[in-house]
Amino acid sequence: MYYDIAESGMRIKAERRRRGFTQDILSEKLNISVNGLAKIENGKNGASVDTLVAISALFGISMDYLTHGAVLSIEERVSILLKGKTEKQIDLALKILKGILENIE
Secondary structure (H helix, E strand, O other): OOOOHHHHHHHHHHHHHHOOOOHHHHHHHHOOOHHHHHHHHOOOOOOOHHHHHHHHHHHOOOHHHHHHOOOOOHHHHHHHHHOOOOHHHHHHHHHHHHHHHHOOO
16 A cells, blocks of 8 residues: 655654654664655655654654554554563553653643
8 A cells, every 4th residue: 555755754744843853863863864854754755664664663653654644542652652661661651650640630
């Protein structure tokens, strides 16, 4: 199944900006050139699978979202964030989340 590289590029740019990354910073983290990232963000070139995987992991978002705009459920988003973590790390994350939730209105 194909995807719209212009739409995907806009989502990548929006996620980069939302996290306060410059193109220089993100391109360095992805091990691609700034020019290459600019072409992806502007819909001139599609990102490679490796680049999409790296963006997905770095931003904690799904490749489905990057390529098709599919929004994940809360459970899916939490699962992505906790993937690969130890039981101890998960327990700590849950305690922190519980503390935060108890202190918000």
